[in-house]
Amino acid sequence: MDSQAPCFEIDHSEVDMEEATRIGEGAYGEVFLVNWRGTEVAAKTIRSTIASNPKAKNTFLKELALWQQLRHPNIVQFLGVLKHSDRLIFLTEYLRNGSLYDILKKKGRLDTKTAISYALDIARGMNYLHQHNPHAIIHRDLTPRNVLQDEAGRLKVTDFGLSKIAQEKDSYGYKMTGGTGSYRYMAPEVYRRESYGKSVDVFSFALILHEMFQGGPSNRAETAEQIADKRAYEDSRPPLSSFLYPEPIKMLLKECWHKNPDCRPTFGEIISQLEVIEQDFQNEKAMKACCCCVVL
Ligand SMILES: Nc1ncnc2c1ncn2[C@@H]1O[C@H](COP(=O)(O)OP(=O)(O)OP(=O)(O)O)[C@@H](O)[C@H]1O
Numbered sequence: 001m002d003s004q005a006p007c008f009e010i011d012h013s014e015v016d017m018e019e020a021t022r023i024g025e026g027a028y029g030e031v032f033l034v035n036w037r038g039t040e041v042a043a044k045t046i047r048s049t050i051a052s053n054p055k056a057k058n059t060f061l062k063e064l065a066l067w068q069q070l071r072h073p074n075i076v077q078f079l080g081v082l083k084h085s086d087r088l089i090f091l092t093e094y095l096r097n098g099s100l101y102d103i104l105k106k107k108g109r110l111d112t113k114t115a116i117s118y119a120l121d122i123a124r125g126m127n128y129l130h131q132h133n134p135h136a137i138i139h140r141d142l143t144p145r146n147v148l149q150d151e152a153g154r155l156k157v158t159d160f161g162l163s164k165i166a167q168e169k170d171s172y173g174y175k176m177t178g179g180t181g182s183y184r185y186m187a188p189e190v191y192r193r194e195s196y197g198k199s200v201d202v203f204s205f206a207l208i209l210h211e212m213f214q215g216g217p218s219n220r221a222e223t224a225e226q227i228a229d230k231r232a233y234e235d236s237r238p239p240l241s242s243f244l245y246p247e248p249i250k251m252l253l254k255e256c257w258h259k260n261p262d263c264r265p266t267f268g269e270i271i272s273q274l275e276v277i278e279q280d281f282q283n284e285k286a287m288k289a290c291c292c293c294v295v296l
Contacts, residue, residue, distance in 0.1 A: 007064045009083035010036070010091060015043060017089070026145070026159075033094060041079060042094045051088035064090055066137065067160070074125030076148060076158035095156060097149035100208070104144060109215030112246060116278045119209050121155035122147055123274060126205065127267035129160055130198045138197070140190075142204035143182045144211060183224035184217060188232035189261055199261040202270070206256030213244050235259055248277045 020032035020043060029045040050056045067078040079091040097103070100118070104110075110118065122142075129137040139146075139160040146159045187203035189196045211217055218238040219227050230236040237257055240250050252273055258264050265273070 007061060007090070008068055008080040010080040012082045012084050012089075015082060015089075015091070017043070034091070036079070036091060040094045041091045043082075043089050043091055046088040046090075048087070057088060060088065070128070070132070070137075072125060072128040073154065074121050074156050075128060075160075076156045092158070095148035096151045097153070099145050100147040100149065100155065100212075101144035103149060104211060104216050107215075109244070110212045112213075112249075112281060113278075115209070115212040116249075116274055116281065118155050118212060119205075120271065120274050120278070122157060122205060122208065123267050123270045125155075125157035126201055127271060129157070130201070130267055136198050139201045139204070141182060141185075142201050142208065143185045144208055145182075147208070183228040186228045186231075187261070188228075188235075188259060191228045191232040197261060198266075199264040202256050202264040202267065203261075205267075205270070206253050207238070209249070209256070210238050210240075210253055213249065214238070246277070246281070248273070248280070252277070 015034050015036050017032070017034065020034045023031045023033050023042065025031065028050060029047045032043045032045065033040060034043045035041075046057075046060060050060065061081070064078065064081060068080070070078070076095065077093040079093065082089040082091070126139065126142070129139060137160055139157065141159065142157070146157065147155050148158055149155050183191070185204040185207045187196065187200040190200050207217075222230075227236075237254075240253065245253070252265075252270070255263070255265050256270065
């Protein structure tokens, strides 16, 4: 597969940016809801500081060219780059329900069934990225803000690889600068600026799974950088209260945020484990309902 293929281009006259509704803002620029050929889509505008730097713009376009080749139910669909626009703008499918960050902020702690189902959505999207040929795609910035929900309730991963813009590669592998990715979800080896692999995403996934049961991030009193520092140098991890976390979820979390990257499971293994946990949970629920019937 050729990751250097140019991005699909959409003439800028097809999208009226004057009529756009602003949805949000991230590290790379603002996001708008726009109409394209009668369909609501998201338009992501890239800051001029990035777009006007030829090297950064080129890296960005390469990442987008790779994104456009991806097709999976749990990956946000890339649609194209606006051609002849004086700004760098690209379109993706629009996910009406917003991000997992918004959902957790609004709803707080999720029930076990929903949390497992959401975890499976994320793990399936991530497994697709990690199994990409000829090279695995490492997200590098998997956070609740980069997981969006469609109207049907399905979660989709977005913005993978875009954090590469601030990243260097040397003969030992990738190196992420401290400013790359979000400290709160950062694997210890990334914080320590060591070489890293796919399992950095598994570490971030564990923290997201933890938040779904907890209702949001723990250690709110500390800055994200302080938290990342303690995780990297003191091996600190979020607390696992016994009443919030079912035993198999606790075990999975401990494996996924293991300090040794080689001991973390792959997303394929995580999916298998979650499917068993989901099935056991359903059987347990059915059994309890059945016992209630007998008592009645
Ligand atoms: N395809 C989309 N559909 C609907 N809303 C979106 C879409 N993409 C982004 N958003 C919204 O816009 C906000 C900003 O998104 P953006 O991806 O630019 O930044 P972020 O992920 O929040 O932060 P960062 O850039 O630091 O990762 C998101 O929080 C999300 O609510």
